[in-house]
Amino acid sequence: MDSQRTQNIRAVSARINSFHSSIYFSQTVGAEYAKYGLEPGVEGNMAARSAPLGRVNPGVVSAAYYNYSPNFVADMLPRLWETVTPEQMVQARFDAVSAFMAELFGDRDDIALLTEAATQMTETLAPVLATMEFAGRTLAAATADVIGGHQATTAFEKMWDVATVAREFRGDGHVASLVTAGVPGIDALMLDVATGAGFRPRAAQKTRGYTDEEWQTAQTRLAEAGLITVDKDDRGFDLPTITEAGRDLKEQVEVLTDGTVAAAWSVLDDETIESLLSPSRDLLRVIAKSGAFPSNIFARPEKKAG
Template identity: 75%
Template sequence: MDSQRTQNIRTVSARLNSFHSAMYFSETVGRKYAEYGLEPGVEGNLAARSAPMGRVNAGVVSAAYYNYSHSFVASLIPKLWETVSPEDMIRARFEAVSAFMSELFDDREDIALLTEAATELATATAPVLANMDFSGRPLAAATADALAGHEPNTAFEQLWDVATIAREFRGDGHVSSLVTAGVPGIDALMLDVATGASFKPRAAQKTRGYTDEEWKGAQSRLAAAGLITVGEDDRGFDLPAITDAGRDLREQVEQLTDGTVAAAWSALADEEIEALVSPSRTLIKVLAQSGAFPASVFAQPAKKTS
């Protein structure tokens, strides 16, 4: 693919991903999930994202998520479905999205401008979704089926639907690309952390459920391979930093991932994709300024707007 076209697809895809995932850290969302008997945070989010696949076992969930600890997932799935059914969890997720978007946008003076941006983005990417082939993409396919039953109340909820399907579609392709490149899930997570522009190390380890032994093992393995170096943060915790070789490996995986979504994005011309950069930037700035990506979790949340 043309390099500028590819970069624009990556940029818009990353912003759609951020629009989807901002709710994961919301106290409002956590309270909504608590109404269904779930612990806010990791437990509620795990149930919400996996619910479209139904009452599958832990192996299916951890395989689809890829960079979560299987033993951690198995400690929650399928036990979670004794608390709330997948069907009820899908409904809870829609309610949480509505509450989150209302909190984020309803009282803003520029809501007309933001609504226009959300509508433009959702409408313009509709041909991409229509062009998606979900074969071999179990999480994306299940999510798309579940969202087909959602009736969004606002342009922001409509965009969340679009963003969620696009995120899971590229995500399934990314998992395939990691498998092709021979990068295990924990290594992929460690390399992401090592860029310094994503999760903080302790937050990544905790939310994905890895033990200290597993985390240090991956860290040592990647350091020995020359993919990261390991220093210390200001509290004395290990702080991995990616090397040029690590960046090259990540770029190799991203190029493979680009190929998995190229057919879907072929529905839009270069100039149509480029036109999505501005409205997506407008919306992601609101998320970043709202504190949707907390500094306790992310190393540099401001990069979400770039």
């Protein structure tokens, strides 16, 4: 990372990511998806996030998600579309976001401050979204299309809309960067787990649908490559820890990812980007304290970037 500007874009992007992904483990959101016959958690989230792509083959979703097991995705899709349509799930996610944001922010004493923070984020990031070039970014493009038709009613719903497009835009760039660096999806997931700042190992394996054999094979491969070491946690499960070589590889990918979003962010000067740090921090504190990222799933939920 070669500049304070890049550091600030990464920090804001991570907080945007957390704002978006805070819905994934909510019982309130799961209850909205259950109205359509879906199991809360992985099944509901799979249908909701992939719904903008329409009724596509599982391979399309696997390619877009990148770090999910293709067999796991193929087992869920298109089976889910026999229960609910993609169009219904687009609306279901908007309804779920509305309910979740009302629960998260509705009766707080500092609602005026937080509303101002969300509004500042949304208005400041609007030119960034307007400058985004979606060619080659399948999931981001599809997501932006459906969000473009959403009539958000609160500052927090509007912020979620903006955060979601920005998150998927950088995410598609990150996938392209991983491909360029030659890092398979399961390896990218495990390297992230090994930092100790995201998913716990078993939670990552379960939510992404990898078998024990697939997980062990990847773990052994990365250990032999010197990218992680493997110890045991207090329950006797394998606990991967990233090495300096692993961190270097992750940083190489992040530098490539920075390049994929630089043009969109070029419409904001350094001072304006820096001005987003405070409001994004205020919103992230609320999310972190709400328990949106459960400690049995995330090692350090307050650091989770999605």
